[in-house]
Amino acid sequence: MNPNYELPLDEADYSFGFLDEFAKREVRRTILKAISIPGYQTPYASREMPMGRGFGTGGLQLTLSLIGQDDTLKVIDQGSDDSVNAVNLRHFVELTCPGVNTTERTTEATLIQSRHRIPEVDLTESQVLILQVPYPDPLVVVEPSEAKRKVMHGEGDYSRLLTKLYEDIVQFDEITISHRYPTRINGHYVIDPSPIPRYDVPRLYRSKALILLGAGREKKIYAVPPYTVTEPLAFDDVPFRTEDFRDANGHRRACGRCGATDSFLDELIAEDGSKAWQCSDSDYCNQRLAELAQEVSA
Amino acid sequence: MKKILEVRNLTKIHGRGCPQCIDSTGPEADTNICPHCGSVVAAYGVSFDLHAGEILGIMGESGSGKSTVVKTLYFDDAPSAGEAIVFDEARQWNLFALNAAEQRWLRNHRLGMVYQNPHLGLNFNVSAGGNIAERLLMSDLAHYGEIRERARRLLARTEVLPERMDESPKKFSGGMQQRVQIAKALATQPPLLYLDEVTTGLDLSVQARILDLILEIQQELNTAMIVVTHDLGVIRLLAGRTIVMKYGRIIESGLTDQILEDPQHAYTQRLVASAL
Numbered sequence: 001m002n003p004n005y006e007l008p009l010d011e012a013d014y015s016f017g018f019l020d021e022f023a024k025r026e027v028r029r030t031i032l033k034a035i036s037i038p039g040y041q042t043p044y045a046s047r048e049m050p051m052g053r054g055f056g057t058g059g060l061q062l063t064l065s066l067i068g069q070d071d072t073l074k075v076i077d078q079g080s081d082d083s084v085n086a087v088n089l090r091h092f093v094e095l096t097c098p099g100v101n102t103t104e105r106t107t108e109a110t111l112i113q114s115r116h117r118i119p120e121v122d123l124t125e126s127q128v129l130i131l132q133v134p135y136p137d138p139l140v141v142v143e144p145s146e147a148k149r150k151v152m153h154g155e156g157d158y159s160r161l162l163t164k165l166y167e168d169i170v171q172f173d174e175i176t177i178s179h180r181y182p183t184r185i186n187g188h189y190v191i192d193p194s195p196i197p198r199y200d201v202p203r204l205y206r207s208k209a210l211i212l213l214g215a216g217r218e219k220k221i222y223a224v225p226p227y228t229v230t231e232p233l234a235f236d237d238v239p240f241r242t243e244d245f246r247d248a249n250g251h252r253r254a255c256g257r258c259g260a261t262d263s264f265l266d267e268l269i270a271e272d273g274s275k276a277w278q279c280s281d282s283d284y285c286n287q288r289l290a291e292l293a294q295e296v297s298a
Numbered sequence: 299m300k301k302i303l304e305v306r307n308l309t310k311i312h313g314r315g316c317p318q319c320i321d322s323t324g325p326e327a328d329t330n331i332c333p334h335c336g337s338v339v340a341a342y343g344v345s346f347d348l349h350a351g352e353i354l355g356i357m358g359e360s361g362s363g364k365s366t367v368v369k370t371l372y373f374d375d376a377p378s379a380g381e382a383i384v385f386d387e388a389r390q391w392n393l394f395a396l397n398a399a400e401q402r403w404l405r406n407h408r409l410g411m412v413y414q415n416p417h418l419g420l421n422f423n424v425s426a427g428g429n430i431a432e433r434l435l436m437s438d439l440a441h442y443g444e445i446r447e448r449a450r451r452l453l454a455r456t457e458v459l460p461e462r463m464d465e466s467p468k469k470f471s472g473g474m475q476q477r478v479q480i481a482k483a484l485a486t487q488p489p490l491l492y493l494d495e496v497t498t499g500l501d502l503s504v505q506a507r508i509l510d511l512i513l514e515i516q517q518e519l520n521t522a523m524i525v526v527t528h529d530l531g532v533i534r535l536l537a538g539r540t541i542v543m544k545y546g547r548i549i550e551s552g553l554t555d556q557i558l559e560d561p562q563h564a565y566t567q568r569l570v571a572s573a574l
Contacts (some may be wrong), residue, residue: 155399159435160421166431167424169442170464235442 017064018096023047027065027221031212034223039185041136041153046219056089056115057216059132063093063113066128072101074109079117079264079280089113106283116179118200120263120284123209125226131194133215136222138182138192158182158190162233169238181240184231185224193224199242199264204230245277255279258288301385302490302522303348303371308380310366310546313337315378323545325565330361330545340366341546344380350489351520355537355554357527357569363546364526368492370394371524372411373401384408384490406436410483410521414495416475419482420467426453426478427463433485452481456511473504477511484515491523497532509535530573534558542566 015021023045030044049057067073073093077086081104090102103109106119113130123129139149142160152158161182168176179195183204193204194213204211204224211224224230232240245253245265254261256276263284265277279285311319316335323330323339330339341363348354356364369375371382371393382393384404391404413419420429430449439445450460456477458470467475476496483491493512497505509532515521525536533540533554540557542550542565550563561567 151398155402157402157436159432162435162440163421163424163428163432166435166442166445167428170425170427170446235445236440237444238442 014096016069016097017067018049018092019047019061019064023061024065027061030221031062031065031223034212034221035210035225037189038225038228039189039191039222041189041191041220041222043219044221046216049216050092051088053217054134056085056113056132058214058218058221059113059115059130059216060089060092060214061216062130062212062214062221063111064096066130067093067097067100067111069097069099071110072103072108074103074106074112074283076112076114076117076119076281076283078115079119079266080282082282085115104283105287106281116195116197117264117280118196118203120279120281122203123207125208127209129207129209129211131196131211131213133192133194133213133220134217135180136192136213136215136218136220138180138190153189156188158184158233161190162235165233165235169235175234175238175240178243182233184233186228186230189222190233191222191224197243197264198232198240201230201232201240202242204228206230253277255285255288258285258292260285260288299349299352301347302350302352303385304381304383305347305367305371306345306381308344308367308370308382309342309378310340310363310370310375311337311342311378312340324547325544325549328545330363339546341370341377341543344543344548346541346548346551348490348522348524350522351516352539353516353523353525353537355525355527355533355540356543357530357533357540358543359528359569361545362543364528364543365494366546367543368411368494368524368526372409372492373405374411386489402436406433407486408488408490410486410488410491412476412479412483412491412493412496414498416467416472416479419479420475422466422468424466425464426458426467426470426481429467429478429482430485433482437486448485449481452485453478455515456481456484457507471504473500473508476500476508480508480511480515484519484521487519487521489522491521492526493523494526495528496525497529498527505532512536530558530570542569 030042034042049060075086075090077083094102106121111128115132137149139152142164143149165175179197180192181198181201182190183193183201184190206227208226210226214221234240247253252261253265255278257278260279263279266280268276268278313336315337318334319332319337319339320342323332344367358364370377377394384391427449430452431445434445453463454460458474458477467478497508537554540554541548544565550566558570561570
């Protein structure tokens with residue numbers, strides 16, 4: 001490159017959304033393809049981002065390609081808006097997308113980038129949920145060769161995955177996959193729905209919001225389009241079940257902060273070794289607290 | 299008798315091949331490597347029929363192409379030329395014209411294979427029961443209780459202790475591994491079963507029991523089988539008809555008794571004389 005060459009002033013800065021327009025266009029095209037073939041892992045040229053791969057670069061590239069100035073973004077990390085990953089990603093978007101609103105309220109957001117949780121509040125048709133994915137291929141546990149996995153996906157051959165579930169039941173009397181539960185999308189492709197807990201898997205079923213999943217390191221994008229039928233792999237006589245948060249007496253545990261008994265709970269261990277349970281979705285918990293405070297004052 | 303498999307002119311050439319390959323290899327040329335282009339003619343012009351409930355033996359020395367024939371018929375290997383038709387209840391399957399998904403369906407539902415090396419036929423990372431479950435799951439059975447019950451019955455049938463069904467086949471003896479393989483191959487009750495050197499490398503008493511088991515299964519389920527072996531004893535015991543192969547060609551075929559008592563080809567004569 002000519003060392004005396006200077007970029008024109010209007011191109012010297014980063015473009016809106018950090019990625020250049022060609023990169024954004026490529027990601028958008030990939031998204032369209034992913035939506036057209038629900039559950040298919042569409043390859044794309046994952047760009048270098050100013051953060052390590054594995055820290056949500058796949059999700060971030062989706063967000064940056066989709067976001068516009070009239071969008072409101074919410075970033076969640078394990079249900080929380082305030083953990084390091086969420087805060088940093090949100091700052092990055094604020095920095096590179098001037099004019100974009102960010103929020104912690106699920107209901108206000110138009111774009112939600114999330115790591116490992118689906119928000120408790122039902123999403124709407126006008127929202128898009130973007131999940132960060134570390135390992136996109138559910139078959140990787142049974143087949144090391146990607147070429148063979150592609151053939152297995154193409155032919156809908158998931159018997160070896162089911163064999164793994166069989167072995168689980170034989171050994172432990174139940175299926176031991178706690179997150180990344182293999183889920184069949186629209187009757188064909190089985191996806192790894194990112195490390196969302198089993199509790200969140202039924203919420204993929206006919207979701208009103210478009211769900212996009214991006215794996216930056218593995219360079220794959222796949223989608224669960226709105227109102228798509230999703231079905232976790234299971235046996236006819238051993239149905240899929242979710243975490244139920246019952247204590248030893250069979251009572252459903254409640255959130256120690258807001259008292260909710262209908263949310264996914266995190267187990268917290270205090271310094272003295274005692275355990276407490278609290279909503280994993282911090283926005284849901286805060287909203288409930290605010291409502292309760294209103295009721296008390298009224 | 300109902301025909302179940304028809305093979306015509308099955309040919310497999312490893313390498314790029316040349317017009318002289320066929321003429322310059324075979325038993326007369328005493329080689330299966332083409333001197334002009336170096337390609338290996340593993341099988342050429344193999345044709346035979348197989349009827350329901352029949353056991354066909356394929357006999358020959360190492361490198362004679364007997365395993366190649368079975369591998370192409372089980373889709374492990376693609377043939378260079380030829381035709382094979384499986385006659386199912388309702389329809390016919392032209393094996394080498396099927397797409398990958400149809401091949402997989404046919405393999406899972408209508409064919410069974412027992413390899414010489416259990417590592418090829420079994421997945422050693424899952425239990426013996428899991429291996430059978432895998433094949434049942436491939437044939438679209440998704441009821442855990444039923445899979446378990448059928449796996450138990452199959453293992454009992456092949457004389458593997460049902461108490462050991464949740465152990466990895468790694469912990470089994472060679473004979474037991476072979477029994478698990480047979481149970482796995484039989485899981486979907488295929489009308490056609492391939493046995494590739496199933497008893498080679500096992501000690502004599504174990505060999506005898508596995509051969510008994512194969513005969514019993516054949517009589518119980520009326521399964522048609524192709525038995526590939528270099529062991530004349532196995533051929534004599536199991537096969538009704540036999541094909542003798544050398545350097546990729548069929549040099550003699552007919553009733554087993556006839557071939558063993560009155561061999562016509564010089565090579566077969568030498569083979570029979572050396573063994574008996």
